[in-house]
Amino acid sequence: MTFFIKYFQQEVTLKENEIVEALKKQNEEFRKLSEEHRNLDGLLAEMDSKHYLSPEEEIERKRMQKLKLARKDRMAELVREYKKVGT
Numbered sequence: 001m002t003f004f005i006k007y008f009q010q011e012v013t014l015k016e017n018e019i020v021e022a023l024k025k026q027n028e029e030f031r032k033l034s035e036e037h038r039n040l041d042g043l044l045a046e047m048d049s050k051h052y053l054s055p056e057e058e059i060e061r062k063r064m065q066k067l068k069l070a071r072k073d074r075m076a077e078l079v080r081e082y083k084k085v086g087t
Helices: 002-026 028-048 055-085
Strands: none
Touching: 002 028, 002 055, 028 055
């Protein structure tokens, strides 16, 4: 039973990845959101590598986290819409 569950989860993940790749090719908004999300991830990684953040940097870090999450939420919404339409 455990094997079946893991196999099913891999299938679902594969389909999700296929949808994401299709959206990157077909949908300009998704492509832009994905790029912005990736860029914010890199900037946050740079900030996280610092030993100390000033209060201003902490505020900027929180702002970037919220922007990154907003991009991810919108991308998830586009994936859900894609699944509904099936195109």
